[in-house]
Each structure stands twice: as C-alpha cells, then as structure tokens.
Amino acid sequence: MEYRKNAVGRLIPKEVEGRKLVPFKGAFAYRKKGRKASPPISYSEPGEKKLCKSLKDAIRAAGLKDGMTISFHHHLRNGDGVVNMVLDTIAEMGIKGLTLAPSALFPVHAPVIEHIKNGVIRNIQGSMNGPVGEFVSYGGLPTTAILRSHGGRVRAIEDGTLHIDVAFIAASSADDHGNLNGVYGKSQFGPLAYAMADAMYADKSIAITDTLLPYPNLPISIPAVYVDYIVVVDSIGDPSGIVSGTTRITRSPTRLLIAKYAAQFIKESGLLKDGFSFQTGAGGISLAITKFLGEMMEREGIKGSFINGGITRFAVELFHKGIVHSLFDGQVFDTESVDSFRDDTRHAETSMSQYANIHSKGCLVNKQDVGFLGATEVDINFNVNVNTHSDGLLLHGIGGHQDVAAGAKLSMIVVPSFRNRIPVIKESVTTVTTPGETIDVVVTERGIAINPRREDLIERMKGSSLPIKPIEELKDEVEKTCGKPAPPKLKDRIIALIEYRDGTYIDVVREVER
Amino acid sequence: MRSGKNRLRRSRLYIPGNNPSFMYNARLYGADCLILDLEDAVAPLEKDAARILVKHAIKRIDWGNSELIVRINPLNSGFGREDIRVIAPMAPNAILIPKCESAHDVNAVEELVTDYARSQGVYEEIYLIPLIETAKGVLNAYEIASASPNICAITFGAEDFTKDMGISRTREGKETFIARSIIAMAAKAARVQALDTVFSDINDIDGLIESAKEAKMLGFDGKGLIHPSQIEPVHKVFTPTKEEIEYASKVVAAYEAAKSEGKGIVALGSKMIDKPVVERAIHTIEYAKQLGLIKEEER
Numbered sequence: 001m002e003y004r005k006n007a008v009g010r011l012i013p014k015e016v017e018g019r020k021l022v023p024f025k026g027a028f029a030y031r032k033k034g035r036k037a038s039p040p041i042s043y044s045e046p047g048e049k050k051l052c053k054s055l056k057d058a059i060r061a062a063g064l065k066d067g068m069t070i071s072f073h074h075h076l077r078n079g080d081g082v083v084n085m086v087l088d089t090i091a092e093m094g095i096k097g098l099t100l101a102p103s104a105l106f107p108v109h110a111p112v113i114e115h116i117k118n119g120v121i122r123n124i125q126g127s128m129n130g131p132v133g134e135f136v137s138y139g140g141l142p143t144t145a146i147l148r149s150h151g152g153r154v155r156a157i158e159d160g161t162l163h164i165d166v167a168f169i170a171a172s173s174a175d176d177h178g179n180l181n182g183v184y185g186k187s188q189f190g191p192l193a194y195a196m197a198d199a200m201y202a203d204k205s206i207a208i209t210d211t212l213l214p215y216p217n218l219p220i221s222i223p224a225v226y227v228d229y230i231v232v233v234d235s236i237g238d239p240s241g242i243v244s245g246t247t248r249i250t251r252s253p254t255r256l257l258i259a260k261y262a263a264q265f266i267k268e269s270g271l272l273k274d275g276f277s278f279q280t281g282a283g284g285i286s287l288a289i290t291k292f293l294g295e296m297m298e299r300e301g302i303k304g305s306f307i308n309g310g311i312t313r314f315a316v317e318l319f320h321k322g323i324v325h326s327l328f329d330g331q332v333f334d335t336e337s338v339d340s341f342r343d344d345t346r347h348a349e350t351s352m353s354q355y356a357n358i359h360s361k362g363c364l365v366n367k368q369d370v371g372f373l374g375a376t377e378v379d380i381n382f383n384v385n386v387n388t389h390s391d392g393l394l395l396h397g398i399g400g401h402q403d404v405a406a407g408a409k410l411s412m413i414v415v416p417s418f419r420n421r422i423p424v425i426k427e428s429v430t431t432v433t434t435p436g437e438t439i440d441v442v443v444t445e446r447g448i449a450i451n452p453r454r455e456d457l458i459e460r461m462k463g464s465s466l467p468i469k470p471i472e473e474l475k476d477e478v479e480k481t482c483g484k485p486a487p488p489k490l491k492d493r494i495i496a497l498i499e500y501r502d503g504t505y506i507d508v509v510r511e512v513e514r
Numbered sequence: 515m516r517s518g519k520n521r522l523r524r525s526r527l528y529i530p531g532n533n534p535s536f537m538y539n540a541r542l543y544g545a546d547c548l549i550l551d552l553e554d555a556v557a558p559l560e561k562d563a564a565r566i567l568v569k570h571a572i573k574r575i576d577w578g579n580s581e582l583i584v585r586i587n588p589l590n591s592g593f594g595r596e597d598i599r600v601i602a603p604m605a606p607n608a609i610l611i612p613k614c615e616s617a618h619d620v621n622a623v624e625e626l627v628t629d630y631a632r633s634q635g636v637y638e639e640i641y642l643i644p645l646i647e648t649a650k651g652v653l654n655a656y657e658i659a660s661a662s663p664n665i666c667a668i669t670f671g672a673e674d675f676t677k678d679m680g681i682s683r684t685r686e687g688k689e690t691f692i693a694r695s696i697i698a699m700a701a702k703a704a705r706v707q708a709l710d711t712v713f714s715d716i717n718d719i720d721g722l723i724e725s726a727k728e729a730k731m732l733g734f735d736g737k738g739l740i741h742p743s744q745i746e747p748v749h750k751v752f753t754p755t756k757e758e759i760e761y762a763s764k765v766v767a768a769y770e771a772a773k774s775e776g777k778g779i780v781a782l783g784s785k786m787i788d789k790p791v792v793e794r795a796i797h798t799i800e801y802a803k804q805l806g807l808i809k810e811e812e813r
Contacts, residue, residue, distance in 0.1 A: 253742035254539050445542050481538060 008383055008432045010507045016144050016497065024506040027406050027438050032359070032503055037160035039201050042228070050230045051176050055089045055208070058229040059166070062204035064090065067097045067122075068165035071202065073195035074104035074127075075170070075182055075331060079241025082170040082208055084111045085233065091120045101162055102126040103153060103194040103352075104397045105133075108241065116141055125162055126153070127397020136495055137393045139511040145496040147387060147394075150330070151356025151363065151403035152501040154197040158359060161503060167202035169195045169227070170236045174209040175217035178227025183219065183342035185211025187236045189243060190311075190332035190341045192221035196351035199226035210236045219342070221349060247312045247334045249291060250284030254416055254445045259288035261466060262372060262414050262443045267296055268464050269457065271369045271410060277324075278370040279308035279404055280315075282333040285414045289372055290314040297323050308355075308368055309337075311347070316340040319347065328364055330355050330400075356403030358501050365400070365407025373401055375415045377429040380471050382436030382451045384413060385429035387498060390422050392488030392512040394496055398433055402501045405438040410457075417444035422485060423478045425471065430488065432507040433498055447474050489513040517581045517607035519641065519666045522546045522804050523707055524736040524752035525745045526583065530555035531564035537571050541578030543742035544749075549583045552597055553612050561593050565600050572604040583643065585610040589622055598626045603634035607641060608666060613674070614644035615651040617661035624662050640664070643709070647671030648678045652693045655700035667707035669738070670697045673714070685721050687728070698733035712738030719747055726751040759802045765795035 003011040006023035013021060022030065052058040064070070070090075072083050083102065088111075090098070096119045104127035105112060113135045115121045123143040128136060136145055148156055156162035171180035172187045182189040187210055199205045199222045206229045207222075250256060262285075266272050278293065280286035290307070291314050297304055304324035307315045311329045313336035318324050326346040332338050340347050355364050365371070376396065377385040386401050388394050405411040415424050425444065440457060442449045449471035450458050461468055489512070496509040526547035529536045532555070540548050550571065556564040568584060584606045587593035601609070611623050620642060627640055642664045646655055652675070659668045672690045676683045683689065694710065701708035710729035713722045726737050726748045737748050754762070764782055769792045772780045780787040802808045 251743075253543060256743060257542055445539060 006504070006506060008381075008435050008506060010432055012505045012508065013494065016494065021497070022504045024435070024500045024504040027435055028502075030502045030504050032159065034159070036158045036359075037163065037201060040203055050178050050224075050228065052229050052231050055086065055231050055233065056093060058206045058231045059086075059089060059093060061229055062166045062206055064095055064166050066095055069099040069101050069125075069163060071164045071167045071198045072100075072102040073169065073192070073198065074102060074106065075189040075192065075194060076187065076237040076242045077189075078106040078108045079187075079238040080106065080108055080170070081235055081237040082168060083109050086168050086208075087112065087115045087120060091115060091118060096120055097122045099123040099125060101164060103150070104129060104399075107131055113140065127399070128394060129396055133394040133396070137388075137509070137512045138514060139491070139493060139495060141495065144494055146499055147398055147496055148499045149356065149398040149402040149501050150194070150352045150400045151358060151365070152398070152499055152503070154352040154357050155359045155501065155503060156499070157197045157201045158353070158357070159503065164198055164202035165204070167195065167198035167205045169199060169205055169207045169222065171207050171209045171222070172236065173211040173213050173217055174207050174230055175213055175215040175224075176230065177215050178207055178224035178230050179215070179217040179220045180207050180209070180222040180227065181217065181219055182221060183338060184213060184217070185209065187211075187239055187242060188335075188338050190338045191329050191349040193330040193349055193351050193355070195222060197353060204228045206231060208233060208236060210234060243332065243338060244334050246336065247282060247287060247314070249287045249314075252284065255285045256288055257445045258414050258416065258443055259285050259292055261445075261448055262289050262412060263292035263296060264466060265412070265441065265443060265448060265461075266293065266370055266410075268461060268466070269410065270460060272296065272300075272302060274303050276302060276304040277306045277308070277368045278304075278372065279365075279368055279400075279408070280310070280372045281374065281399075282310050282312050283374055285374070286372055287312060287314050289414065290318070294318040294321075294323055306368075308350075308364055311337045311341070313337055316347075319344070328355075356400050356407070356501070358403075358406075363403070363407065365403045368404070368408045370410045370412060371404035371408035372412050372414050373404060373434075375413050375424065377424055377426050378413055378415065378439075378442050378471075379426050379429045379436070380475055381428075382439040382442065382471065383429050383432045384434040384436070384439055385431045386433045388431040388509060390426075390430055390485055390488065392430060392490055392510070394509050398498070402434045402438070405434045406501065410440050411438060412441045412443055413439060414443045417446045417474060417478045418482050421482050423475075423482050425475045425478050427475065431498060431509055435500075435506065442471060442474075444474060446477055449474055516577075516579060517639070517641070520707070520800065521581060522736075522801060523581070523667060523709055525739055525748050526709065526736060527739045527742060527745065528555065528585075528712065531568045531584075532556050532560050534567060534571065537575050541576055541580055543745055545580050545739065545742070545745050546736065547581040547583055547608075548577060549585050549610060549738075550606075551585045552593070552601075553585050553587050561587070565593075565597055569600050569604055572601070572606050581607045583608040583610050585612060585645070586623075588613045589619075594623075595626060598623065599630050602627045602630040602640065603636050605631065605636050605638040605640055608643050609640060610643045610645055610669070612645045612671070613648065613651070614646055614658050615648055616654050617657045620644050620658060620661035620665065624664060641666040643667050643669055645669050645671050646697055647674035649675070652696050655697050656703055659700045659704035659706050665704070665706050667709050667735070668697060668701050668704075669709035670694055670711045672711035685715070685718070687725065694729070694734070695732055702733055707735040708733055710734040710737045712740055713744065714740060716741040716743065719743070723747050723751060753805060754798045754802050754807070758798055759807060762795035762798035762802070763808070765792060766799055769795070
C-alpha cells in the first residue's frame with residue numbers, strides 16, 4: 001500500500017478499496033470544486049398513498065437491492081428500536097451486501113454485529129459507539145469503515161461521496177402524507193436535524209413512526225416533500241433510552257473543578273460579554289460549565305446571544321430566565337428540553353448543514369464564541385482523539401468535534417488529565433480526530449494549557465490566578481502519576497478511516513490484536 | 515505556607531485512609547488542611563492496609579499547599595500505637611488525636627510521636643490537634659488545649675459527642691451549642707485555634723454556610739468537611755471581609771501609634787480600643803496576609 005504523510009504527520013494510503021484518498025492538508029487548506037449531488041426527480045399526484053401496510057412493503061416499494069446504501073439518524077440514541085427492526089426485516093428479505101450509513105450507532109445496536117456476520121452489512125460509514133466499534137476494531141467488518149463528523153457527513157451526502165439509496169427516518173409522529181416531527185407521540189426526541197440531509201438527498205425515504213396523527217402534523221421538522229413511504233409500527237424505541245427524565249450535574253469533585261476552571265478561563269479571556277454564545281454537550285463537565293457560566297452571566301447581568309445544542313434543561317433554564325436570547329438545537333437530551341423545543345419559538349431546529357457543513361454558505365459553528373469539547377486523548381501538539389481509546393479500540397464517533405473546533409472563536413477541551421490511571425494528556429494521540437491547529441485551550445484538573453499558536457490568549461491570560469502551564473508540563477505531571485502505558489498492539493490492516501470535515505483524511509484506525 | 519502553628523485552618527477535608535484515588539487529586543481543591551483518616555473511615559479489617567497506604571502516601575503524593583494531618587486511632591483501640599509507630603516517622607504536619615478526654619490522652623500520644631519520630635532520626639515539627647468528642651472531654655477542654663506547646667488547635671466532634679450524650683444531632687445544632695462554646699473558649703484561653711465539627715450533608719450548602727457562620731460567631735477558625743464542594747462556601751465565611759480587614763488595619767495602626775507615643779490607652783476616633791480587640795485585629799491581619807489579601811507594605 002502506498003502512503004502519503006498528511007499535515008498532522010499521519011500516513012494516509014493513496015487508495016483504499018478503489019477510493020482515492022486526499023490527505024488532510026490543514027483545517028481550511030482544501031477546497032473542493034464542482035456541483036452538489038442531487039436526488040432523482042420525483043412525481044406527486046393527487047390521491048397518492050404513501051402509507052405502507054408493513055415495513056417489508058415499504059422496503060420493497062423503495063426498491064432496496066443487494067449492495068445499496070441505507071441510512072438512519074440517531075435521535076433515539078440508546079433507546080432506538082428502528083435500526084435493529086429494519087435490519088432484521090432486510091435480513092428476512094434476503095438482501096445482502098449493504099452499506100450502513102447511520103449518523104451514529106449505540107450499544108443498543110449490538111445486533112448489527114450479527115448482520116455483518118450474516119452478510120447483510122458489508123460496510124459501515126458512520127459513528128460507532130460501543131460494541132459495533134469494538135467488533136470492527138478486531139477486524140470484524142470485511143471492508144474499511146469511514147467515520148465523519150456531523151458536518152462532514154452532510155457534506156459527504158451533499159457532494160455525492162456518500163450516496164444514500166434508501167433513508168429510514170424514525171419520527172415520533174407523522175401524518176399520512178409524511179410530515180414528520182419528534183415532538184409528539186410516545187417516543188419524543190426533539191428535533192430531526194440529523195435526518196434532514198438523508199431525506200433531501202436519498203433516492204427514497206421511508207418514515208417509520210409509532211404515532212400516526214391526522215394531517216397536517218405540525219410543527220414540521222421534515223416535510224412530506226422529502227418522504228416517499230410511511231410505515232406505522234408498534235414502537236420506534238424505548239423512551240427511557242431516548243431522553244433522560246432529567247439530566248444531572250456531576251458530583252465528581254475533579255469534574256466540577258475542571259468546569260470551574262473552564263468557566264473562569266472564559267470570563268478572564270474577555271469573551272464573556274453581551275452577545276456571548278457557546279456550545280456544550282450533555283456530559284457531566286459540560287452540564288456543570290453551562291450552570292457555572294449561567295450563574296456568572298446572571299450575576300454580572302450579561303445577556304447572551306445563543307447556546308448551540310445538544311440542549312439540556314440547564315440551557316433551557318438560562319433561556320427561560322432571559323440570560324440567553326435563543327437556543328439552536330440539533331439534538332436534545334432530556335424531557336424539559338423536548339418541551340422547550342416544541343413550545344418556544346426562539347428554540348430553533350438546525351439541520352446539520354446549517355450547524356456545521358463546511359460546504360454550506362455559512363454554518364452556525366462559525367458564529368459561536370466558545371465550544372466546549374471532550375476527548376479520549378490530547379497530545380502535546382493539541383491534536384485530539386475522540387474515536388479510539390489508548391488500547392486502540394474504536395469506541396466513539398466524532399460528533400461535531402472537528403466542526404466546532406474549527407468554527408468557534410475559542411475551542412476548549414475539558415478533560416480529566418487521566419482516567420482510571422490511563423493518561424489523557426500524551427506525547428502523541430492514538431488517533432487524530434481533530435487537528436491541534438483548531439484547538440485553543442485544554443483544561444484539566446491539574447492545569448490549563450493554551451495552544452502556543454494563540455499568542456493573543458497567552459498574553460491576555462498573563463497574571464491569571466488559574467493554573468496555566470505548558471502542555472508538556474501537564475503531560476510530564478500525568479506521566480509521573482500514572483506512568484507511561486505501552487502502546488496498543490496493532491495489525492497492519494486498516495479497519496477505519498477518519499475523514500476530516502472537508503473530505504480529506506486525517507488518520508486511519510488499524511485492527512487491534514486480540 | 516504548608517504548615518505553621520498559626521496557619522489558616524478554615525477548611526479541613528477528610529479523606530478515607532484507604533482510598534488512594536481521592537488522595538491523588540486532594541491537593542487540587544484548595545482546602546487549607548487535608549486529613550488522612552485511619553479511624554472512622556476505615557473498617558477494623560482494613561486498618562493495616564490503610565496504615566501502610568497512608569505511610570507511603572504522605573511522602574509520595576504531592577499535597578500542594580494544604581497542611582497534611584493524619585487522624586490516628588485512639589490508643590485504647592489497639593490500633594493507635596501502631597498508627598503512631600508507622601506514621602510519626604513520616605512527619606505529617608499534624609496528628610489528629612481522636613476521643614481526647616484529658617491532658618494525659620494528649621501527652622501519651624505526644625510521647626509516642628516524639629519517640630517513634632526521633633528513633634528514625636526525624637526531628638520535624640509535628641503538631642497535635644486533640645479531637646474532643648465526649649462529655650468528659652468537653653468539660654476538660656481547657657486542660658486538653660493547654661496540655662502541650664505542640665498543640666496548634668483543638669477541635670470538636672459532634673457525631674460522637676451526641677452519641678455519648680444519648681441525644682440526636684440536628685441540622686441547627688442547638689444540642690451542641692454549649693459544648694462548642696466551651697471548646698471555642700478553651701481554645702482561646704489556651705491561645706490555640708478552635709476548629710468546629712464536620713457538616714455532614716453534602717447537598718445542603720445553605721445549611722453548611724449557616725453552620726460555618728455560627729461557628730465563626732462562636733470563635734471557631736474553621737470547619738471540618740467531607741466533600742470538596744464544601745470548601746469554597748466555608749472559605750467565604752472564614753475569610754476576613756474587606757471591611758473587617760480595613761477596620762483591623764485601623765485598629766493596628768492606632769495601637770502602634772499609641773505605643774510609639776508611649777500612651778497606655780489606644781483610641782480609634784472617639785472609641786477606646788481594648789487589648790483583646792487589638793489582638794483580634796492582629797490575628798485578622800495575619801490571616802489576610804496568608805491569603806494574599808494585603809501585602810506587607812500596606813500595613
């Protein structure tokens with residue numbers, strides 16, 4: 001195999017399975033030209049019937065055949081019942097050799113492993129959280145998987161790199177014409193943002209719901225214009241795995257300390273003023289940051305502009321108190337946030353293209369002041385790994401990581417410096433997901449490192465009482481505490497490619513030796 | 515300043531002596547004192563393991579700017595003497611002596627600490643903090659507080675005290691009000707610090723603040739804590755306010771002016787200032803300096 005070194009020093013093969021790979025050249029260095037892909041012309045006539053008797057009927061009507069690509073969204077997260085239901089049905093129908101292109105898979109999707117073994121699934125292009133990722137890491141998939149960020153996935157759909165033949169779209173409510181949303185019915189999950197591009201660009205779209213409501217089903221997240229068939233099933237998932245009743249802030253003193261440092265850093269950085277905007281996730285540290293920042297803003301009378309979702313009740317509370325003007329939402333995590341998403345007009349749904357697509361005419365990540373992000377590993381060049389663990393196993397998707405890091409005025413990694421005696425701050429990350437050039441600050445409980453590229457920030461933070469130190473010093477401190485773990489034992493075979501948001505390749509993931 | 519007889523002891527965070535993962539990050543939370551607990555936090559069958567762990571932890575782990583205290587088991591428990599034999603040569607900043615009821619209890623521990631430390635060639639200062647947690651101990655508080663020049667503070671344990679009294683502990687703590695008052699008074703009389711009992715509901719931050727305010731009012735210099743999230747609120751209460759520092763500076767300035775003019779009576783404006791007020795002011799200024807709230811030249 002012929003390799004070329006990319007801009008973060010990783011070796012990228014020239015070609016994998018007939019796909020020519022452009023190595024990563026820098027966060028904004030590669031500009032693809034051409035026209036976007038387009039779906040086939042469709043035809044709409046009075047009296048058309050989209051409602052199918054069964055999933056099988058819909059799949060047959062959509063013309064699914066061996067070797068095609070099918071897609072799913074992950075708004076139902078670990079409560080999703082749709083992926084497994086559809087794959088079981090497809091297996092029964094004897095269709096094989098498919099490419100599975102979900103926005104993300106979760107532990108609940110472990111049965112996908114059986115469908116890889118029985119030949120229904122031949123390739124995966126999408127995030128794999130948990131068991132499927134582990135199975136792929138040990139060489140279980142016959143082909144090479146591709147991982148993309150949220151922005152990268154929609155870019156790939158739009159530019160034709162990822163052509164979807166049939167999109168399966170779970171909706172918590174639908175009407176018989178195919179107007180879909182995620183805010184009514186028994187399996188509510190909020191926005192349908194991840195599925196928007198699938199619906200628009202797939203050759204055929206099948207909506208799957210467990211709550212059929214009379215026409216017109218408003219509000220509309222995905223309109224009938226993008227939906228070919230509708231199937232009503234008993235249940236699209238387990239509500240308790242979709243959204244939590246109520247998200248809680250961490251009690252871990254280490255994580256609280258990281259959140260406190262992060263909030264304090266933002267305050268001292270000068271970004272915390274009227275019009276402030278930020279994005280956090282739903283993890284323990286993120287929730288605490290949202291709370292701490294909100295308290296600071298309230299105390300100092302600062303009126304924020306927006307919070308970009310994953311939205312949780314902590315963000316909703318700031319919104320309802322008037323501390324931030326609006327919420328942008330790609331996914332919600334708890335029932336309070338679903339209610340707000342449905343009822344509040346300034347709590348707006350953002351498609352993934354609007355959120356993070358580098359091939360769009362303006363995406364939200366470019367408008368946000370601060371993005372708080374996690375990591376499994378960070379290295380002394382500020383490169384971040386969110387995909388693999390230090391044992392080499394591919395256990396997580398990219399999410400919006402690359403996109404937010406590239407877009408936000410200040411991107412901040414908030415992580416403990418080690419987890420269960422395994423260093424997080426390292427000489428070199430196992431896998432590069434997000435390039436160091438797009439990461440500004442790393443906040444840990446043992447200190448805060450500012451990327452040397454951000455001379456302005458280093459200058460501004462001089463004299464701060466926060467424990468700011470070079471990242472090398474942090475790494476040494478962690479190694480002194482934990483030692484230096486042996487690198488994972490990897491085989492030559494590449495099991496997955498990590499695509500950058502612009503369509504170049506930033507790293508490869510190799511098979512792990514058992 | 516890591517230790518020192520009069521260092522700040524606003525917060526002292528208990529860490530189970532058998533939990534290394536808590537120890538590694540303990541310095542990060544900024545508690546004035548950290549207590550590695552070999553007594554109540556450790557089950558009898560784990561005493562040996564915890565003792566060995568704490569022995570190594572004292573020297574191996576970076577405790578930052580926090581003062582390091584070890585709570586040993588009582589001598590009459592069968593573990594105390596062994597605790598001292600192993601721990602004293604490691605020279606923690608202080609040893610917390612539980613169930614102290616008399617000067618004799620302090621002196622017995624002190625003698626062992628000195629002997630075991632010296633036998634290993636260790637001459638570093640190891641302060642003693644008697645923990646008073648019985649009715650008898652409260653009644654002997656002054657005797658205990660003045661038992662040794664190595665005592666830097668005495669402290670109160672409400673949990674065992676209420677047990678000893680056969681009464682229940684409440685959120686407001688009325689049932690321990692007199693005991694705490696006696697201990698604070700005894701400490702002041704013996705010129706050592708008074709440290710209040712732990713506040714054990716980690717979710718009740720408002721209750722913690724109330725309890726700390728009351729402790730400060732009674733004359734205590736700090737509180738015992740069981741979770742790092744309790745540190746910041748307690749520090750806020752025990753840190754001298756800007757007004758307190760300003761007033762103390764004025765008092766000290768007036769005192770020094772009077773002294774240099776050879777006057778016996780100190781006056782601030784139209785008010786006469788008593789000696790205890792001056793002492794309190796000096797104390798406040800010293801705390802403020804330790805906290806970096808005033809610089810040397812500002813006096």
